[in-house]
Amino acid sequence: MAARSGKNSRDLAFEKASAFFAFLVLFLAVLLFAVLLRESIPALRKFGAAFLVTGTWDPVLEKFGALPFIYGTLVSSFLAILIAVPLSVGAAIFIDEFAPKWLKTPVSFLAELLAAIPSVIYGLWGIFVLVPVLRDGVMKPVTKYLGWIPFFKGPVYGPSMLAAGVLLSIMIVPFILSVSREVLATVPQRQKEAVLSLGGTRWEMLRIVIGQHCIPGIFGATIIGLGRALGETMAVTMVIGNRPEALLSLFQPGYSMAAVIANEFTEAVGDVHLSSLVLIGLILFAMTFAVNLAAKWILTKMVARASRGI
Amino acid sequence: MKKIYGVLAGVLAMLAAVSFASAADPLTINGAGATFPYPLYSKWFYDYSNANPGVRFNYQSIGSGGGIKQITAGTVDFGATDAPMTEDGMKKLPGSILHIPTALGAVVPVYNLDGVPAGLKLTSDVLAGIYLGKITRWNDPKISELNKTVTMPNADIVVAHRSDGSGTTDIFTNYLTTVNTEWRAKVGRGPSVNWPVGIGGKGNEGVAGVVKQTPGAVGYVELAYAKQNKMKVALLRNKEGHFVAPTLEATSAAAAGMAKSMPEDFRVSLVDAPGKESWPISGLTWILVYKDQKDEARGKAMVQFLKWAIRDGQKMMAALDYAPLPKAVVEKVDKALKQISFKGKSLY
Numbered sequence: 001m002a003a004r005s006g007k008n009s010r011d012l013a014f015e016k017a018s019a020f021f022a023f024l025v026l027f028l029a030v031l032l033f034a035v036l037l038r039e040s041i042p043a044l045r046k047f048g049a050a051f052l053v054t055g056t057w058d059p060v061l062e063k064f065g066a067l068p069f070i071y072g073t074l075v076s077s078f079l080a081i082l083i084a085v086p087l088s089v090g091a092a093i094f095i096d097e098f099a100p101k102w103l104k105t106p107v108s109f110l111a112e113l114l115a116a117i118p119s120v121i122y123g124l125w126g127i128f129v130l131v132p133v134l135r136d137g138v139m140k141p142v143t144k145y146l147g148w149i150p151f152f153k154g155p156v157y158g159p160s161m162l163a164a165g166v167l168l169s170i171m172i173v174p175f176i177l178s179v180s181r182e183v184l185a186t187v188p189q190r191q192k193e194a195v196l197s198l199g200g201t202r203w204e205m206l207r208i209v210i211g212q213h214c215i216p217g218i219f220g221a222t223i224i225g226l227g228r229a230l231g232e233t234m235a236v237t238m239v240i241g242n243r244p245e246a247l248l249s250l251f252q253p254g255y256s257m258a259a260v261i262a263n264e265f266t267e268a269v270g271d272v273h274l275s276s277l278v279l280i281g282l283i284l285f286a287m288t289f290a291v292n293l294a295a296k297w298i299l300t301k302m303v304a305r306a307s308r309g310i
Numbered sequence: 311m312k313k314i315y316g317v318l319a320g321v322l323a324m325l326a327a328v329s330f331a332s333a334a335d336p337l338t339i340n341g342a343g344a345t346f347p348y349p350l351y352s353k354w355f356y357d358y359s360n361a362n363p364g365v366r367f368n369y370q371s372i373g374s375g376g377g378i379k380q381i382t383a384g385t386v387d388f389g390a391t392d393a394p395m396t397e398d399g400m401k402k403l404p405g406s407i408l409h410i411p412t413a414l415g416a417v418v419p420v421y422n423l424d425g426v427p428a429g430l431k432l433t434s435d436v437l438a439g440i441y442l443g444k445i446t447r448w449n450d451p452k453i454s455e456l457n458k459t460v461t462m463p464n465a466d467i468v469v470a471h472r473s474d475g476s477g478t479t480d481i482f483t484n485y486l487t488t489v490n491t492e493w494r495a496k497v498g499r500g501p502s503v504n505w506p507v508g509i510g511g512k513g514n515e516g517v518a519g520v521v522k523q524t525p526g527a528v529g530y531v532e533l534a535y536a537k538q539n540k541m542k543v544a545l546l547r548n549k550e551g552h553f554v555a556p557t558l559e560a561t562s563a564a565a566a567g568m569a570k571s572m573p574e575d576f577r578v579s580l581v582d583a584p585g586k587e588s589w590p591i592s593g594l595t596w597i598l599v600y601k602d603q604k605d606e607a608r609g610k611a612m613v614q615f616l617k618w619a620i621r622d623g624q625k626m627m628a629a630l631d632y633a634p635l636p637k638a639v640v641e642k643v644d645k646a647l648k649q650i651s652f653k654g655k656s657l658y
Contacts (some may be wrong), residue, residue, distance in 0.1 A: 057474075058504035060497065127519045135524075157468050158524050159509050238519075242473035242510025253509045259473075263512060266373035267475025267501040269399070 033285065040279035042271055051279060057244040059264070064276035066283055071246035072254035073284070074160065077229035079165025079250070080172055085222055087169070088176035093206060096184045099203060108181070115174035126167045131239055132164065133156045139251045153249040159241035162250040167239050168232060172225035177226060183217030184210075216302035223295040230288050233258035257284045283284030318335055335361060337611055342370040343390030345375020346555055346597045350389070350632050352479050354623050365611045368622045374477050377503065381407070381598050384576055392477025392576035393501065398492065408618055408646060409576045409596040412623075414565050414633035416533040417591045418556040420541040422447060422521050425463060428542040431456040431553050434582070434590070437546070438485040438490035440467055441527060448526065455595045463526075464491035470529035473510025475501035481593035482530050489590075505624075507594040530591075533561065534631030548590045551580050560589035561633035569638035573631035576646070592633075600648060606652045615649050620644060 002161065043121065047064065054065020071222040095108050135158040179262040187209050210218075233256075241253020257280050268274040318485055336359070341351075348371040355367035372380075374391040381389030391578050394409055419437060421430060426448075439445035445452055449462040472479045483499040497503050511517040517529040518539055534583040535554050536543050547554040554560050567585030572578055580592040597616065603609025620643050624634040635643070 043525075058503065059502045060500045060504065127516075127523060132523055157509055158513075159520065199652055237473065237512050237517065242507075243508070263474040263510070264502050265475075267375040267477075269375045269378065269396075269501065304601070 020154060033282075036282040036285060037279055041281050043275035043279040046272060046277075051276070052283070055244075055246060057260075059268070059270070059273050062099075062270055062272045066257070066273070066276075067259040067279050068244040068246045069255050069260050069280055070287075072164075072240065073230060073256040073258070073287075075161055075228055075250075075254065076164040076168055076240065076256060079161070080096055080229045081222060081226055083166065083169035084172045084176055084225055085218075088173050088221070088225075089180050089218055092177050092180035092184055092189075093210075096181060097202070097206065104108035108177075111151070111177050112174050114170070115178075116310075119171065119235040120238075121233060122171055123235040125237040126163060126235060128145055130167055131163050133158075134163055143251060150248045151250050154251060156251055157241065157253060159239050159253055160251050161240065161247075161254040164240040164254070164256070165250070167235055169231045171232065171235060172228050175228060176218075176221045176225045179215075179221035180218055181212045183221065186217070187213050195200050216299055219302060219306065220295070223299075226291060227288060230260065230291065231258055233262045233285070237262060255288075256283075311484065322367050328464065336366045337607060337617070337644070338366045338368055339385045339388070339608060339611060341369050341377075341390060341597075342380045342386045342596070344374045344392045344595055345371040345476055346392050346415055347390060347632070349534075350413055350627065353626060353630060354390070354619055357626070358414055358618060358623075360415070360567050362614075363613065367615075372481075373475070375475065375561040376481075377598070381600075388601070388611060391598060392593060392595050393480045394579075394596065394598055395598070403600075405602050408599050408601055410599060410620075410646065411576050411594045411635060411639065411645060412597050413595050413627060414561050414580070414635065415493055415595060416531050416556050416558075416561040416564075416589050416633065417478055417485075417534050417593070417595055418536050419528060419530050419544040420518070420521055420536050421528040421544060422525060424462055424525060424543065426542075427456075427615055428543070429543045429555065430460070431547070432516050432544045433491035433547045438493045440484050440508070441469060441486060441508070442492060443469070443470075446454065465526040468520075468524045468527040469508030469518050470524075470527050471500075471508050472513070472530075473547045474512050474516075477501065477593070478514070478530070478532055478597070479503065481581065481591060484579055484593075485591045488579070488582045518619065531592070535560070546590050548586075548588050549584055549611075550586050550588075552586050554587060554589055556589050556591075558628060558631065558633040560587055562636050563594045563637055564588035564590070564592035565594070565621075566636040569636055573637060574640060574646070576643070593643075601649050603650060603652045603657060608655045609650060609652050613647055616647055617644070617658075620647075632658070 029143060043064065051064065051066055052070070054066055055067045056063050056065050080113035091111065094256065095104055116194065135156055139156040139162065142152050143156055146152045147154055148187060192205055192209055195208055236256050240256060240259060242255050243253035244260070244263070245257045247254065261277050261281055263276055268277055316435050327388050337426065345437065348519060351369055355369060359366050374393055375390050377389035378395055380386045384404060392460060411437050420434060433456065436445060436456065440454065446467055447464065448467055449464045454462050480499060480501045483497065486493040487499040497506065509522045511521060514531045514535040517531055518535065519530040520540065521527045543556055545555050563585050564580045564583035567583040567588045568580055576594070576596065578594070580594060582590050583592060598611060620635065620640050624640070627634045650657050
């Protein structure tokens with residue numbers, strides 16, 4: 001009987017167990033949100049929605065606003081994406097299409113190894129190598145000649161939004177690179193050959209193939225990178241300068257949401273201070289959630305369009 | 311399969327043996343709090359447990375704020391803090407608490423300036439001016455007139471401070487608040503404050519990193535950290551008008567200068583202390599214990615340890631770059647330890 005209905009007791013037990021685990025994951029996410037919300041109530045009561053647009057962060061007077069941190073997180077992450085996407089996609093195309101066999105494995109292996117380095121090591125490298133190089137090699141000459149552009153205004157300190165963006169871009173390259181390579185690998189060999197056999201150059205072949213097939217995948221890869229950049233804490237706090245001010249110039253120090261939580265949580269004595277830090281955590285949680293949701297939505301649209309196009 | 315059960319049984323038997331052994335094991339005293347005295351405390355705990363195998367310590371260096379929270383909640387036997395508890399904080403406590411000073415620390419201004427040797431002379435007003443963003447260049451007349459033998463370079467001052475909440479920042483901002491009215495009005499004191507200028511580094515190593523990597527930078531770190539990393543330290547003019555170098559002796563001198571006016575509960579700040587040789591940015595670090603202990607054996611062990619810490623413990627400080635408590639203070643602390651009791655009976 002049981003066998004005929006397609007469900008014996010073992011199957012049923014397995015189904016229930018896996019359902020339990022699935023709900024457990026969901027439950028954890030809800031619990032996380034609930035606890036963040038509960039702990040941030042004192043700050044929400046005191047500051048309300050103004051918290052999002054206030055630029056002061058004064059633990060002595062207990063006046064708090066999240067604007068500089070939201071700004072810093074967004075700017076440093078988008079800067080990172082701006083640098084990392086062309087770099088990773090270019091590298092992925094080179095590895096898959098042009099690189100000789102003996103080069104393929106070591107290059108891709110080393111690039112993916114970057115993902116295994118702990119972020120505190122990136123931070124140390126940032127302090128001792130990247131920041132001095134950027135300061136003397138990029139920021140100083142650029143301010144000298146292009147200092148009138150608001151993005152490049154001095155004075156130059158070293159630790160800055162630019163340093164954080166560049167460091168983050170290096171950290172997210174391996175993620176975008178490996179997903180992009182997977183995406184490129186899904187293109188049917190026959191399609192590539194078809195373009196070439198019609199007399200197309202390699203450039204034309206890649207343009208058509210990537211334009212037709214790979215844009216949604218590369219977009220997805222970018223979102224994975226962005227998600228990591230938004231939440232990165234240690235490396236960012238070591239090079240961003242930790243100054244709670246939203247400044248237009250990329251050469252000026254800034255602050256990020258994750259960094260301020262890590263910096264101040266242990267010694268936050270006042271209830272409002274502590275609650276404000278939790279509220280920043282809640283905003284970060286909501287922000288990453290929104291980014292992923294928007295990405296999912298755009299991705300579905302893109303995939304639909306891409307499949308219509310073929 | 312049988313083999314696995316055999317192994318499991320063996321492991322269980324071993325676990326049981328271990329937990330039985332721990333029943334007769336030494337008393338474990340739990341503490342949590344400040345990171346600044348952590349190297350000293352771990353040395354103390356190690357040496358004390360070697361001499362007294364009956365007592366062991368478990369100390370979590372989670373920060374002064376965390377230490378106060380834990381002792382308030384009663385989850386630890388003692389707390390440790392670099393800043394005395396506030397009146398509001400003490401109202402939340404279930405019982406009355408003692409602040410037992412254990413060691414002294416100093417915060418020192420460090421800088422990175424080519425052509426200027428260690429020992430740049432600064433005053434409280436100049437230091438406050440730099441951190442308020444009013445003095446922005448190294449050749450500012452206010453700095454030059456204090457250092458006539460040195461040619462001050464025409465360079466920007468890059469201000470560095472701690473980005474993480476810390477007792478070091480509390481002592482430093484407490485100093486600026488005490489000596490400078492504008493600082494008091496605009497910024498104030500605390501483990502983290504709203505800095506008018508500068509870039510933040512995480513921890514002593516973060517500030518030291520910024521200072522070492524940035525020409526023209528000035529920052530503040532703990533004395534021990536500046537010494538061990540051979541950083542250029544500045545001289546400061548103290549309350550009595552003398553320029554002093556930050557040393558362990560000058561730090562102890564600050565406490566000695568305050569000894570007479572030391573309140574009974576030891577909740578005192580040592581910044582801008584009187585005395586010719588006193589280093590002006592000095593501070594105490596405290597262990598927090600309840601006066602009424604709930605467990606006789608643990609309370610007794612705690613008191614014995616504190617007695618040892620203010621006597622033999624003070625001798626091992628110099629090697630770790632902490633300044634010992636002056637004699638007058640030790641005597642006062644010793645008296646205070648007699649107040650720790652169990653059901654009205656002193657545990658001293």
